[in-house]
Amino acid sequence: MTTTMPPDLARMGRDPRRLLIWGAVAIAGALAWGFIALVRGERISAIWLLVAALASYAIAYRFYARWIAHRVLGVDDRRATPAERVDDGVDYHPTDRRVLLGHHFAAIAGVGPLVGPVLAAQMGYLPGTLWIVFGVILAGAVQDMTVLFFSMRRNGRSLGQLVRDEVGVVGGIAALIAVFAIMIILLAVLALVVVNALATSPWGTFSIAMTIPIALFMGFYLRVVRPGRVLEVSVVGVLALLVAIVAGKWVADSSWAGAFTLTPRQLVIALVVYGFLASVLPVWMLLAPRDYLSTFMKIGAIGLLAVGVVVTAPMLQNQAITKFATSGTGPVFAGSLFPFVFITIACGALSGFHALIASGTTPKMIEKESQIRLIGYGGMLMESFVAVMAMIAASLLDPGLYYAMNSPAGLLGTTAQSAAQAVANLGFTISPDQLQAAAAAVQEKTLIARTGGAPTLAVGMSQIFSEFAGGASLKAFWYHFAIMFEALFILTTVDAGTRVGRFMLQDTLGNVWKPFARTTWKPGLWASSAAVVLAWGYFLWVGVGDPLGGINQLFPLFGIANQLLAAVALTVGTVILVKSGKLRYAWVTGLPLAWDAAVTLTASYQKVFSSDPKLGFFAQRDRYATALDAGKVLPPAKNADQMHQIVTNSTVDGVLAAFFAVMVIVVIGNALWVCLRAVRAGTTLASAEAPFVESRIVAPSGLFPTAQERREVAAAAAGPVSTARSADGG
């Protein structure tokens, strides 16, 4: 394969203006990082984090991503992409790069990069921010772009198929099982975040409940009244959603409040029933319209947050590094900085789930190969930026309030007095009055032990937003606006995830008993949907009742699962590089893989084998089982029943942690063997890459076309037999 130096890289040395601009960006970034690193014991402005992050992203995108795309992967714009070659008008169709970036971003960005950093703020803002920025540059964005590239070169094959084709059957089966199990944990933990955000909050519950009739109306409109007119009905839907948020206050203040005040257990049942219905009903009724709403809210809320952070430039109240980073005794999640800050941040820096999207729909829609840098690498940088903003929103809260909201209920008790006392024991201060005032300001009954990250983020966002729009009077509105958009994200993921899980299960069971594979066979459809919702419903049910705190117990499992999936994705990338004779570049995915494997396997090891009952699941099990045998009740359990619960939960969680790790060790082991074979053979090994077909599409590569690209596009448009697709009728 011949790769020429990208024209701009060659030009760089000759153009003093470019050197000057990039030099300035580098200096700004270095100054900001230096300032963040050196300031101790003083409050710093969030602006420094933003400047450091943005300058780092710009340099990484401009130089490292470009180098990977052109040198390591060898993108070739003379080669037709599957979108151009196949172009069947269904899955495969060339899509404008900016539109595809929007699609891809909407698919990868969810609530993960928002809640992970909030929980990781327990270690201080510095370790989390460093990992979010450097993790994405060296690992997360690299993973997304390489998987996108390799899948694109193989007609958009899925991650599971890539593992089977490139690594082997054993690895492929392990990856498939791991993906399914990981999906279940993902759905359970995300649903748990929603439950914790909505429990005993009539305002939030009403607003979210209203999304169902709104979605049904939109679906009916799009199906029956005016098919396909998404924009007009989305405008109506978003307006109705805002009305629902405002109306939530009226409901909460009225005699209806009781009907919308649900306990966590009631919410679990509602979610499981809802998840089942959303999975078996036609997509146009609930799933697709909610997806439109969610996409618009996503773009709107994230845009608003970015503007808010820049305009208000809040001061961070959190410490740079807290004592929990080294002691590992934090109340939000157990374990010390290595490996648990990386496990907790997960999605904002490196997310294995993105590999499922980068190997699903996106590679079938790319117009030109070089656009993988914008869509794969650039899309992930955007997600990382969302994570930085979430870290800022969590860090501008008073630490006392932060710990009162994020420690498990078992530790905090139920009254403002007991919570204030527990926070004082942790070494922070908040008075019972302040705690009640904070809850009253956002019109919630209580903010004590509102774990899961979503309520904390909502309080942070309401502080930012109310500062530039509406003042204190709108604080409660902004809080519920934030809760609504987080819950909407999550429910969209739960809908889609349940459906994907159902298809996986139907597909697998279809191998055993044929009728299951027919997606139209109703009993099979209902049975597999029920199996999927009951699977995540089990963990959700257990999570809300866990005396040790569901988030505290399950979030690490979610992080481990996600990071293990990333290990699978990076393994595939490394294997393909080695097999195609690019051993000298294999470190580009190999080093992030080594780091990720070290982090994740250490975390799994500690979760399984640690003798500290706060950290190790089996040590926890032993401690409570022994006490139970002796007829004792250990806090935070209040009775023998809760003791039994803890024993069961820690056994299940421990087995799962071990299971995930074993699956991934199988994939990596299989991969090492294939790599060894490739290196020994000394030649390139067969890979499933699709053959070369010459491309005829002319389109820019980056977000903004260069002058050269403008001329080429104009020349192509003026060509004699142009089949240019009119992108817009009007």
Add this chain to the structure above:
Amino acid sequence: MSTSEAPRRGAVPPPRRHPGAGWSRWVGPLRAVRWYLRELTGEAGYDHYLARHASVHPGERPMTRREFEAWRWTEQANSPGTRCC
């Protein structure tokens, strides 16, 4: 697949117009935003289908908008897209 030999443009937004005075200066950006949102939500899918149908099966009757959208729902139901965390 297209049969033309000439290079072709990918999907593109409407051409930019020179900004005029007063309100008309907003026409271009607003059209661009509308184009983007129609593409992003798939509302423009039917337009693409018609263009494609005319070039691949010239002379044949294309699906109506209603038929097209119904067909698209079925397609979507059978190939669920993952939404990430």
